[in-house]
Amino acid sequence: MNTQHVVVMGVSGSGKTTVASGIAVATDFTFAEADEYHPESNVTKMAAGEPLTDSDRWPWLAELATWMSTRAAEGVSTVMACSALRRSYRDVLRAGPPSVDFILVDGSAEVIRRRMGAREGHYMPVTLLDSQIATLEPLEADESGLVLDVxxxxxxLTRQAVAWLRSH
Known part of the structure; x- marks a missing residue:
């Protein structure tokens, strides 16, 4: 059975969780919030305003790839909200299921900063936004993906993403 696996990506505050959960509702794909898979040590670092290092991220990304791969083996399509800021991170995610599509929610830092300031109960401080923007590597031509305007x-955004996924 063919399955589809989608990672809605972008910096913190871009709306990737909102878009990913909307896709899950519209498509009946199984939803995952990648942040929920971070080990406590990563959450503590981010909450303290410390950016994660690649060595913090590799085990987390491998676990996310395994999660998608396991769902694929079960015949279940997935949609995940995950920053996936660097090409190398997306390469790890792609190593899990047979294929992964990426949807990048991107745009103005001011729009994102405003959204981050308005949300409650999230451990990612607005102060880390600039480091995330600096880290973000746009999708490359050989990556299956769509870019949406934040x-x-x-x-x-959800409507556009679902239309693209259905036509893809």
């Missing part, structure tokens, strides 16, 4: 309403 300035659009979440419902519109």
């Amino acid at each position: 300035a659009q309403a979440p419902d519109e």
Whole structure:
């Protein structure tokens, strides 16, 4: 059975969780929030305003790839909200299931900063946004993906993503 695996990516505050959960509702794909798979040590670092290092990320990314691969083996399609900021991180995610599509929610730092300031109960401080923007590597031509404009309403972003996934 063919399955589809989608990673909605972008910096913290871009709306990737909102878009990914909207895709899950529209497609009946199994949803995962990658942040929930971080070990406590990573969460503690981020909450303290410390950016994660690659050595912090590799085991976490491998676990996410395994999660998608396991769902693929079960015949279940997935959608995940995950920053996936660097090409090398996306390469690890792609190593799990047979194929992965990426949807990048990208745009103005000011729009994202405003959204981050308005949300409650999230451990990622606004102060880490600039380091995330500096880390973000755009999707490359050989990566299956779609780029969405963060300035659009979440419902519109979800609609565009679902339309692309269905046509893809």
